[in-house]
Amino acid sequence: MSVTTTKYLAMKFIVSSDGSSKIIRLADPRDDLTDTDVQNFMGLVVSFNMLYTSKGALCDTIDSSNIINRNDNELFHLVQ
Numbered sequence: 001m002s003v004t005t006t007k008y009l010a011m012k013f014i015v016s017s018d019g020s021s022k023i024i025r026l027a028d029p030r031d032d033l034t035d036t037d038v039q040n041f042m043g044l045v046v047s048f049n050m051l052y053t054s055k056g057a058l059c060d061t062i063d064s065s066n067i068i069n070r071n072d073n074e075l076f077h078l079v080q
Helices: 035-047
Strands: 003-014 021-027 061-073
Touching (some): 035 061
Antiparallel strands (some): 003 021, 003 061
């Protein structure tokens, strides 16, 4: 049995006209990443019209961001 730990930065953007959203997840964010760093990056994404939903709507609003720490516990692995 093995345990795998993964860390992600999740950033959520919103389409103001219809409320739909898009989340970008980046693996292994820096340990010294600040909320200001993330807000500045997300602001650039919005200001340069870089992100669209799967239906083609432009994400024009910053919603939230989270650091996610995930632990996966493998119970078994039959095929070697």
